[in-house]
Amino acid sequence: MKSHHDIPFCEQCVSNMTNIFKHLSQEEIENLNYTKSCNFHKRGEIIYHEGNRPTGVYCVSKGIIKLYKTGIEGKEQIIRFAKKGDIIGYRSILSSELACTTAKVIEETNLCFIPSEAWLDLLHSNNEFSFDIMKFACDELGKSNSFITDIAQKNVRERLAEILLFLKNDFGLDKDGVIKISLTREEIANITGTATESAIRLLSEFKEDKIIALNGRKITILDEKRLQKTANIY
Amino acid sequence: MKSHHDIPFCEQCVSNMTNIFKHLSQEEIENLNYTKSCNFHKRGEIIYHEGNRPTGVYCVSKGIIKLYKTGIEGKEQIIRFAKKGDIIGYRSILSSELACTTAKVIEETNLCFIPSEAWLDLLHSNNEFSFDIMKFACDELGKSNSFITDIAQKNVRERLAEILLFLKNDFGLDKDGVIKISLTREEIANITGTATESAIRLLSEFKEDKIIALNGRKITILDEKRLQKTANIY
DNA sequence: CGTGTGATTGACGCCTGTCAACGTCTGTGG
């Protein structure tokens, strides 16, 4: 299901000067605006599949996408989320590889598609832009390496606590203090790298201990200090 | 202990056209040759420490370096190795962050040091070069993400088998079929993300099953097919 | 109202980390 209403202008995205497009010239932005195509996607839609050949880069204008790899017996491991202003699919294009993750909509999304050629042209012609993308990739790399250490050395309880803190930092809180992302228990488990049942049990324990409050998929952090302590972060 | 004999010329490194410097101009290479400084390092020496501010990028001209993060109670998690032609320390420089890993010599090494400024100048002035570095970072990112999935979903036996295959592919075999990297059991455990004793036990089992042969730190793969099967790779 | 998806809880047992003891090897100094 796709619809074309509410096509966002790149200017709007770029207006946030902390984002990935901040070093594009006015002309480049207009060009991008002309070249790109935008679509609306509902929860559950798959943007691209692991193993497929990517044809371009997507930029999230609204909503949340999860990027995951499929491991043993179809179990998914969530690698990262992409939200407003983030780009996805940029990695495989560079090395002309097949997509190494699947991208699936978690919260209804407006997505802009930039064809490979236009994207690569930009990278080649605008050095500042290229530099920013490199930084972005390196940041990702740093996070991934940290997570490797965590997952290799921390137990599930510590990791889950840490993930909750990450989610809070990445997505923020609504007026009621609820973390602004709605995930199934299975998805929470698939970020943490554990079984769904284990995630549920530990969430229940955190609730029991008054560290968090649970209301369906709504999660509120009640005691951040203790959550940090549980996560083994200092 | 450092000595200055046998300073390598960048031309030698660059002569391998698959490497990271292949798109530098003759002039840039000569410049680099002039700017860089080279040193010899013995096994065990630390090139830089996690948490320190990096002052430049290192290029391995000979030998092997391990890059690791220090986790809970000082346990190290090896993130990657760098060998001839590889660069280390490039990530933190880009984002002006503190080094996120420690770099330690595994096998005696000739290292070239390129100061931050020279490195960043190159990145800014030579778009092709910058593009190659970006690719390199993206490749790393892909590997890291794969390993996250592995470590989250595979058991220690599968991971260890996989690591042995990685080591064979990355470092090759000598004339006797021995994998050309010498690691302590503890280091093998610290790549795999397990306890030293577990790594030892599983290595012994592999030996028992005639999948590998062990002779001190010398490891020979006897039955690659079964090792792949053990690693759950298809 | 039946169906399906997700959430929860209990039971069970294996994998794996930890602790401890001991063996092996190398280098050093007396």
Next chain:
DNA sequence: CCACAGACGTTGACAGGCGTCAATCACACG
């Protein structure tokens, strides 16, 4: 040449974290 220390490797015992299986509940939807 021997004794010793120290680093590394190996093996056994043990417990508990966590994954798996299964049953049940909650809730939305056609």
